[in-house]
Amino acid sequence: MxxxxxxxxxxxxxxxxxxxxxxxxxxxxxxxxxxxxxxxxxxxxxxxxxxxxxxxxxxxxxxxxxxxxxxxxxxxxxxxxxxxxxxxxxxxxxxxxxxxxxxxxxxxxxxxxxxxxxxxxxxxxxxxxxxxxxxxxxxxxxxxxxxxxxxxxxxxxxxxxxxxxxxxxxxxxxxxxxxxxxxxxxxxxxxxxxxxxxxxxxxxxxxxxxxxxxxxxxxGRAVPEETELRFVNVVRARGSVADIHDVKTRQLTPETFVFKAEVRFSEAFVAARLAEALPVSALPASGEARTHALSGVAAFLIRALSEEIDAIEADVRRAIPEAKHIDLELEHLLVPGAVAAPAPVRGVVAVP
CATH class of the missing domain: 1.20.1510.10 (Cation efflux protein transmembrane domain)
Structure with missing residues (x-):
């Protein structure tokens, strides 16, 4: 720094x-x-x-x-x-x-x-x-x-x-x-x-x-308003993001900014990535084979979301070079009857 x-x-x-x-x-x-x-x-x-x-x-x-x-x-x-x-x-x-x-x-x-x-x-x-x-x-x-x-x-x-x-x-x-x-x-x-x-x-x-x-x-003054707006627009420009909110910013120094926000990925994006991993019709009906197949789908989805977060962060840094630390939280998308997980999944990156 x-x-x-x-x-x-x-x-x-x-x-x-x-x-x-x-x-x-x-x-x-x-x-x-x-x-x-x-x-x-x-x-x-x-x-x-x-x-x-x-x-x-x-x-x-x-x-x-x-x-x-x-x-x-x-x-x-x-x-x-x-x-x-x-x-x-x-x-x-x-x-x-x-x-x-x-x-x-x-x-x-x-x-x-x-x-x-x-x-x-x-x-x-x-x-x-x-x-x-x-x-x-x-x-x-x-x-x-x-x-x-x-x-x-x-x-x-x-x-x-x-x-x-x-x-x-x-x-x-x-x-x-x-x-x-x-x-x-x-x-x-x-x-x-x-x-x-x-x-x-x-x-x-x-x-x-x-x-x-x-x-x-x-x-820890917030970044200028137009810089925060640029951050929000860059994140929203990704086709995978359905919404962004709870944006918080801070200037560590005039050359180093911190950005934090909650993002919600679109259902269409998640469904498309799941389809790439394994069509639902190809899943075994039950048993250990089904569990193994679902584990592979889960691993693929986690990797896909991680790569998308990395891509969002790369876009933000190209638009705002001072964005040295970016903290993105994935908002839960609740399905009727589903139980919310206790804590959000976080995507945190700090430039070495």
Whole structure:
């Protein structure tokens, strides 16, 4: 259950860029004393730490399934995603907003000079380059699908986090530049503090969104409605299936879906397969020979139903490549006077 290579590459590129920018921003803050610059430095430091968590989540989540976890470790990506979002909220948002409020309550004029604007320009080039790389990687992974729809429904949570963090970093730089510039030209530190608070609130909104998204995937969100409908249509398209119901779906990861449903085979299909095994008129009247013949018919029918289930599953996987686990239950077809069996026959397949 390996994570997409594009997500891993985007995280590593973002991690490298943010590490460099963090160091430069803290140096600029030490030189200028700007609250907005400190907010940007904290923002970049939080992004760096969060991207380390995303990298760990991708690596741990790509481990193969084993006897302890039959469906693999893909859910670890969402656990580390929540940890990363918590870091954005408490460090990126909390510390930044706190510092901005403190600057409003106890204003002091920052020492702003050409080096401050040089650092902002350098940071914008690095952060912008990382954002462009992340967007291009996502467009490539989307393979022609609408960009925002792909990000909302199918993109890996780590990819979404990188896009939002880098987008917020670029927007935060713009806001910080505006605040620092106004403070520089008006000699009023309120502008610098206000920019710091706005950047912090922006990070808070992003953190909340990422927590909600990762929580939904960790709980096992259903596949998109159109994907479920495609699954139902593929199963119904088989001439052997008379009905399908009790459909349940789950996304283990954005690349791995689970489908479960009850299907009822048509009487005509079952009768035709039985006729292939042995015409009723050819059955011995009674005795051991009849029992032996019926056992052969039963074995043939079981094999025929198993092969049909395999064929249905193959059709589903051709239509939905993410369908890694498919669980089909055969619904009982009761004949008047017959007694229902205690449990459904199951056809379960899990891709190794």
């Amino acid at each position: 390996a994570a997409p290579a594009s997500s891993l590459t985007s995280v590593l590129v973002a991690l490298s860029g943010n590490t460099l920018v963090t160091v430069v921003k803290f140096l600029a803050f030490l030189l200028s004393g700007s609250g907005a610059m400190l907010s940007e430095a904290i923002h970049s430091a939080a992004d760096t730490g969060n991207q380390v968590l995303l990298f760990l989540g991708l690596k741990r989540g790509s481990r193969e399934r084993d006897a302890a976890f039959h469906y693999g470790y893909g859910g670890e990506r969402f656990i580390f995603g929540i940890l990363s979002a918590s870091g954005i909220f408490f460090v990126g948002c909390g510390v930044t907003v706190y510092h901005g409020i403190q600057s409003l309550l106890h204003p002091h004029t920052p020492e702003i000079g050409p080096s401050t604007f040089a650092v902002l320009g350098f940071s914008f080039l690095i952060e912008g380059g990382v954002l462009v790389f992340a967007v291009r990687s996502t467009l490539k992974a989307a393979a022609g699908q609408p960009f925002f729809r792909y990000v909302r429904e199918k993109a890996d949570p780590a990819t979404v986090a990188i896009l939002l963090e880098d987008g917020a970093a670029v927007l935060g730089l713009v806001l910080a530049t505006v605040g620092i510039s106004l403070a520089y030209f008006t000699s009023n530190p309120v502008w610098d503090a206000t920019a710091s608070i706005i950047v912090g609130l922006l990070l808070g909104l992003i953190a909340i969104y990422l927590v909600v998204e990762n929580r939904a995937l960790l709980l």
